[in-house]
Amino acid sequence: MMEERIDSARDARALLAIAEEVLEAWVRAHGEEPTSEVREGFRLLALHHQGTRGIPSFNACRETCREIAYRYNLAAFEPFHPEAPARLAMMAMLVRHLALFVGGKLEVDGLGDFCCASRPLRGEAARGPGEATST
Amino acid sequence: MSNTNAKYRKVAYYPGCALEGTGHAYNVSTVALGRKLGLEVEEVPNWNCCGAMEVKNIDPKVQTYLSSRVLAIAAHEMKAATVMAPCNGCYHNLKKAEHDLAHDPASRETVERIARKAGDEPYRAGEVETIHALDWIKHGVGEEELRRRVKKSLAGLRVANYYGCMYTRPRHIFPEKDQGPGSESTLKPHFMDDLLAAAGAVNVDFPLKTACCGGAHTLSDSDISTKLVLNILRAAEAAGADVIATECPTCHSGLEMHQARAEKVLGQKTKVVMLYFTQLLGIALGLSPRSIGNHENASEALERLQEKALA
Numbered sequence: 001m002m003e004e005r006i007d008s009a010r011d012a013r014a015l016l017a018i019a020e021e022v023l024e025a026w027v028r029a030h031g032e033e034p035t036s037e038v039r040e041g042f043r044l045l046a047l048h049h050q051g052t053r054g055i056p057s058f059n060a061c062r063e064t065c066r067e068i069a070y071r072y073n074l075a076a077f078e079p080f081h082p083e084a085p086a087r088l089a090m091m092a093m094l095v096r097h098l099a100l101f102v103g104g105k106l107e108v109d110g111l112g113d114f115c116c117a118s119r120p121l122r123g124e125a126a127r128g129p130g131e132a133t134s135t
Numbered sequence: 136m137s138n139t140n141a142k143y144r145k146v147a148y149y150p151g152c153a154l155e156g157t158g159h160a161y162n163v164s165t166v167a168l169g170r171k172l173g174l175e176v177e178e179v180p181n182w183n184c185c186g187a188m189e190v191k192n193i194d195p196k197v198q199t200y201l202s203s204r205v206l207a208i209a210a211h212e213m214k215a216a217t218v219m220a221p222c223n224g225c226y227h228n229l230k231k232a233e234h235d236l237a238h239d240p241a242s243r244e245t246v247e248r249i250a251r252k253a254g255d256e257p258y259r260a261g262e263v264e265t266i267h268a269l270d271w272i273k274h275g276v277g278e279e280e281l282r283r284r285v286k287k288s289l290a291g292l293r294v295a296n297y298y299g300c301m302y303t304r305p306r307h308i309f310p311e312k313d314q315g316p317g318s319e320s321t322l323k324p325h326f327m328d329d330l331l332a333a334a335g336a337v338n339v340d341f342p343l344k345t346a347c348c349g350g351a352h353t354l355s356d357s358d359i360s361t362k363l364v365l366n367i368l369r370a371a372e373a374a375g376a377d378v379i380a381t382e383c384p385t386c387h388s389g390l391e392m393h394q395a396r397a398e399k400v401l402g403q404k405t406k407v408v409m410l411y412f413t414q415l416l417g418i419a420l421g422l423s424p425r426s427i428g429n430h431e432n433a434s435e436a437l438e439r440l441q442e443k444a445l446a
Contacts, residue, residue: 059305063323064343067343070342086373089373094370096342096365096366097347097366097370100359100363101346101363104349106360107359129414
């Protein structure tokens, strides 16, 4: 039983570390050094906050990060819960989603721009001198 | 005591383009559900595109005008107090127009100029309230009344509720959300969960309810979208869901389309089916599968309902 408890906590920590690595890659790709600070007890949330500065569409993964933090808490604080393995599996899917989203956004910058930032995909065209309507 | 809002019992209905095409089943089921619940829907006459992705990409202020024109017809011609939009994209754009007109003088100037040129009275912020179909049922009818009217409980049907992104993001255009008990949450939306629970469904713990599906890039980069959608479908299955309930035609068709693509391109088959929340509520209220457009769904939703003795 103790073995399972240690493993659950260890797996949750490992998943959280992977999620942090994903966001570190995003921050580094934008020329910044990843923060070592924490927000609401999580470095993951501080990294997300850092990654969002100037890029509102990065909020598209805000809830995913918060759900990862929530699942981490569940795994860490209720290691003997009968649903602990299922919770860990779901945490893994969340981390996977974060990796897919960030990986996709590193390839296609506009991901999340239209919906989550309410900003047009062709930012230059929308923000430039031609912004005024010709109608 | 009822907490329903009488003004939501009669609304100006803005279906938008998607509900005349890929989301037709959502259109049919929304209207049928409204009738069944005694709600009045009057379609906005001569409505136009909300500006969606295409116009917004080229000139966001023209998109603001297009959305404001729909609001203007509702306010000035229909004398309506409320516009109801079931599509997340339309809902989002109308809310964005409302926000822009309230806070951005340049948007007001553009709307004023184009409207005058068209010979119309320009829309002014606050003249009508824009709501989503979820607000309409939640506040116009409420769970209590819904529970009372259920003829065929959805008990035994395990549902993952997928809200997509545009129902809650960006937060600043939805000032009525995150206002404490009774209001919708942008972090963990729950209105669809509440309504389906009232109809007897079992809502599973689904953490990807607002996760990005790559929707805006569906056509330009299908691989990213397919992988994101596949993960959403798998998470729903891992959570034990029989059905993913949707409340947006773009989310719905994206999930269905990439489910098929994931099987074809990646060889990854998933069995969860997609149904609009209006279809699920319609079934619970005794409407026939055909009358709520079930035959138009791409995923094998009817079979799943039959397995659960709901059709």
